[in-house]
Amino acid sequence: MSGAAQRPLRLGALGTSSIARRRTLPRAVAAPEVELVAVAGRSAQKTAAFAERFGCAAEADLASLLERPDVEAVYISTPTALHRTWAARALRAGKHVLVEKPVGVNAHEARELADLARERGLVLRENFMFLHHPQHAFAADLVRQGRLGRLSTMHAAFCIPPLPADDIRYVPDMGGGALLDVGVYPLRAAQLLLGKGLQVAGAVLRTRPDGLDLSGQALLVSPSGVLANVTFGFEHAYASAYSLWGDTARLSVTRAFTPPPAYQPVLVLEEQDHEERFTLPAADQLHNCLAEFAAAVRRGDTGGAEEADRRRAVVAGMDLVDLVNKVAVRVPVGDGREERDRPTGGR
Known part of the structure; x- marks a missing residue:
């Protein structure tokens, strides 16, 4: 070299x-x-x-x-x-x-x-x-090996508690909102694990009076018929996880999007009468991301198939965001409605 x-x-x-x-x-x-x-x-x-x-x-x-x-x-x-x-x-x-x-x-x-x-x-x-953490390749390999049987469903969520009132992610004109900040993670995970050609069958966004989305859910469908339910938002206890369900087993991945560098992922495979846990080596996904970026620059093969695929994936990810925005039913919140709709227990 x-x-x-x-x-x-x-x-x-x-x-x-x-x-x-x-x-x-x-x-x-x-x-x-x-x-x-x-x-x-x-x-x-x-x-x-x-x-x-x-x-x-x-x-x-x-x-x-x-x-x-x-x-x-x-x-x-x-x-x-x-x-x-x-x-x-x-x-x-x-x-x-x-x-x-x-x-x-x-x-x-x-x-x-x-x-x-x-x-x-x-x-x-x-x-x-997160795309540079090896736990996701491990999960995809289990699916390819048939350990889950025939895959039918994916659930993915990235949710965080409410942000400080002056956080820039609450400013609509600056590209704020939960979909662009945290929703893109489970959407991209669905791309990674279910492949190309995802469609959005439906979506719901909880929005403030100014239109900024605070949280939401979307239902995606892959060309082979796998359903993916993604949840995201600024209104939840923290969650960063996904699960893949087949007709013989379910695979769960916790701390899917922001695992610390020293964290050893534990993937759980649940079958009818058996549970198997896979403890993987720790990995620094941010270092991997930076190193891969530097390596791509040094390779200089920007006209090759790999870089073309990466550019297409970037665009496809934003296509999904646009589709969610297009089909979403918007539910207004933040005007006292939550209090009025809350069950009263005795009545």
Whole structure:
């Protein structure tokens, strides 16, 4: 292997988000495959604090970071509504792009970015960390081996408690809402495990008076007839799990989307008279994501089948989001209705 192939990917960070501060940038600094060169955000004060914490340069603004010749790729963690704008600017500036999920607010934005990456010969990835955890390949192998019998149903959920009132995910104009923030995870898990061609048979969204969705459910159908029920929201005790049901067994995966690096997954296979537990090695899915992104850039095969498949998957994921939004029955909440509808017990 040549020295150039082993050189760390020189990365710039666009955005000073919470997830960048808490998770992605600390891991990027520690990863030998990546060198964090510079950071830029909308707040000069936050940018300076990030630069000091992570030992990199602070740029005056996002545009100036894209002009740096020593930045080969960018990690984008701006508000969701700005993902498309800055990813497109980065691609036009010749930078490879790792963008926080979702890639945009709809499939049109995803398709535009995928086409631009293909035309420019650049790598475009969403930072869906869970896709890089080996527990999901293990689950898929059990299905392929016939351990569940004939697969008929998938249940998947990613739900979190209510957020602080000033959280940006409650701002509609910034791409807020539960579907774009947490709903994309179970939707993408269904893509991963059930394959291409998923359709949305129905959906429900609980929405505030301003239209922002707080939670929801959707029913998907695969071309082979497997049903997938996905649940997501900002109104629940924490849940991050999925199960796959066949006619002979059910497989359960807990901590499916955000397992800590030291966590050893335990997958449970339940048959009629037998339960089997598979304890898997711990894996750092964020490091795997960053390393794979760097490796894809170094391979340089952006016109190949693998990168084309990844671009199609990015667009297909947002197609599902659009379909959920299109067919969803919207249930207004937040106006006292919950109190009025709550059972009174004795009456």
